[in-house]
Amino acid sequence: MKFKCPICGKPTDSxxxxxxxxxxxxxxxxxxxxxxxxxxxVAAETKMDESEPENGGTREPDANHESE
Known part of the structure; x- marks a missing residue:
C-alpha cells in the first residue's frame, strides 16, 4: 500500500x-x-469527580475493606 510519510509527506510503500x-x-x-x-x-476520557458516585448517589462499601 502506498501512503505519505507522516513526517515529511514523501510517498512511502508498505x-x-x-x-x-x-x-x-x-x-x-x-x-x-x-x-x-x-x-x-493522546486524548483521554476525563475522570468522574470522586465525590460523585457512579451508582446514582449511594456509595457501596468497598469489598476490600471491612465495615465497622
Missing part, C-alpha cells in the same frame, strides 16, 4: 520501505523524538 509508515530512518527517529519531547498528545 511493501518496499522497511521504515514504513515513514519514508526513512531519519523520519522514524524524528517521530520518536516528537513523542519523547511530548509534542504529541
Amino acid at each position: 511493501e518496499a520501505d522497511r521504515d514504513f509508515p515513514f519514508c526513512s530512518d531519519r523520519c522514524r527517529l524524528m517521530d520518536l523524538g516528537n513523542w519523547a519531547a511530548e509534542k504529541y498528545k
Whole structure:
C-alpha cells in the first residue's frame, strides 16, 4: 500500500520501505523524538469527580475493606 510519510509527506510503500509508515530512518527517529519531547498528545476520557458516585448517589462499601 502506498501512503505519505507522516513526517515529511514523501510517498512511502508498505511493501518496499522497511521504515514504513515513514519514508526513512531519519523520519522514524524524528517521530520518536516528537513523542519523547511530548509534542504529541493522546486524548483521554476525563475522570468522574470522586465525590460523585457512579451508582446514582449511594456509595457501596468497598469489598476490600471491612465495615465497622
